[in-house]
Amino acid sequence: MDIIVTYWQEIISLLIVLLTIVLMTRSVMRTSRYKKECSTCALVEIQTKKHSTTHQ
């Protein structure tokens, strides 16, 4: 408990860093998955939500 009280800033910061790494990795993985599925649109469009609705 004392550790949390003393190092709360470090713990929250590291959690934010960890979460960022997870989200960035997930985003990269998702983009490459769309890229494989789609042969008609540019990468800029792939990263938008519109992409999922324009190719059916």
Place this chain on the structure above:
Amino acid sequence: MNAVSPKKSLRTIALIGNPNCGKTTLFNELTGLRQKVGNYPGVTVEKKEGRILIGSEEIIVLDLPGTYSLSANSPDEKVVTDILFGRIPGTPPPELIIFVADATNLERNLYLLSQIIDLKIPTVVSLNMIDRINEAGIAIDTSMLRKEFGVPFIPMVASKGIGTKELLSAFEQLPPIADVIRQWQLPEPVRIEHNELVSILIANEKMSEPAAFHEAQLLLSTPKDVSSFSNEYNSETLNHLQQDHSNLQLTGVDRHSIFVESRFRWTNAAYKKSVRHTTPRHQNTIHDSIDAVLTHRIWGFVIFFVLMAVMFQTIFTWANYPMELIGSAFDMLARSVSTVIPEGDLQSLIARGIIGGVGAVVTFLPQILFLFLFLGFLEDTGYMARAAFIMDRVMSKVGLHGKSFIPLLSSFACAIPGIMATRTIENQRDRLVTILVAPLMSCSARLPVFSLLIASFVPNVLLFGFMSLPAVVLISMYLLGLITALLTARVLKSTILKGPKPVFIMELPPYRIPSLKNTFIHMWERSLLFLKNAGTIILGVSIVLWFLATYPKMAQGTSSEKLAHSFVGQAGHAIEPVLKPLGFDWKIGIGIISSLLQREVFVGTLGTIYNIEHADEANATLKEQMQKEKDPVTGLPTFSLLTALCIMVYYVLAMQCLSTVAVVRRETNGWKWPAAQFVYMTLLAYAGTFVTYRIGLWILS
């Protein structure tokens, strides 16, 4: 032939027409979407899809690239024929066509219309830009056109939404297939050979009748040798085709042009019956007079460079005030965070890592907005096509034609649409050369890097009494990119991508008053994209970079020593020997590596690193921190005018954009060319920066 009403319910509508006739404007009007439009041919290079509700039925609308005929030459034109004949998996052929015709240029548009109605697909003609026919000196009889072509002609002004209701009601009535199709007359021997080949294609190749009718014309008029089709058709068809070619040669008919001539003869006769010229044709208009100046062999260039100079000068001066406002807002935010959160890692992460990194980039939003305002204005007025025309002389010297200049000009905004715009280039080698040099044009992502360095290290003095030195340096960077692109193209065209000198044929669009709505929509979308990048990629990189610049921690020492001890510091020192010959220290090196993803990350990276290093100096802006930065060994300033120029030269020449690499991979169908492009641009950047640094040192000494 009698009218045939289709029984199937409408599912897909395709917008087809000549380039620059307003298809995308109509598409946006019908679907409520905001696809990019522009007053020059070749803005749409792939199909775009949207949906509309007609009654209770949802219908797919396809916006297709502009084409002058169905004899596809370039990749973007091929999209049209592939979709019409159902050759794209997952995209059924359209059940209705809206043929968009430019009312001021109807004679030429009717040729493609005659090919479309031959396909027996229900068609409605949107007679667009009808408000400009008085100015063009013509009067159009739409009922006569209806009689001649057998399809409804709806007068419209798509940009103002005029005529949309009538067009929608024409869909609801399920327009018939044209009842006067194939009225054009072929000489008897050609007609007989054509009809026979159509029957053979239907029987042997299992083609539909309209597809066979179209394909037979292409095969009979092809300049290619019959054997070149051996992979596409069976031997019986090819034998018959060979016989047809020989028979036609004996009759003395020029089979290469007979189909085009016959069709033109018919459409021209129909045009003459339906359109009356109220002013004599070929009379010089105001547009011609403007063109005489803007495309003049000397004045054209002068005006082009003056326009560019005015653009960059105003980007610098106008954007200053809003940039300062945004900068102050981020400073205030960082101070508020420091007040609310006690000193520690979380405060450092938010105030210095996130706000420092993201804020440094977002500050440049006004400059991006002004850049797109100017580019939008140049595109909408029709000037872009004139710029391509005057640059054709320069382009032909490097072995490319003016058509390649449009993708290069688009790359000023972003290389990705620029590279996609190369689909309008028919010759594969020319297209590849244009793709390989397009990222050398300075895109909007370079602007924050240039602006930060110019504002920090280039003295704000006037040259010749009217041009500020910062604007001159900025223009020089854009010119450096352009000249390097042209020289690289010259080298490629005379070595690995040798080819004949192409002939440039391009339609000059009419001058138009720019649409404020379109320009603002485009500016708004680019801003959103820029802010989205700042809120995702740059935010993510800033957070990870903060961690790498903070850990492993040192119990004692100054903030500079702590930074040098961190992961970033260690990695930076490891790569420093490679960068030393360019005059860069390890922090600039970290900026370059982190911005491989995207160029503007460089600014965010420096924002984060300097904020962590100068944590004790409250309120210092990134510009001030960079100006104060000293080399720990020599005690001399890390940044000087020369260093700033070297960094800018590096960013002009280096690839530094993963999205562009991915798009080049897709457009060239493999990794070979994007890999070669990345390597040549990185080597070019290194060599260019090295030479700049050495020349600079020599001048200073």
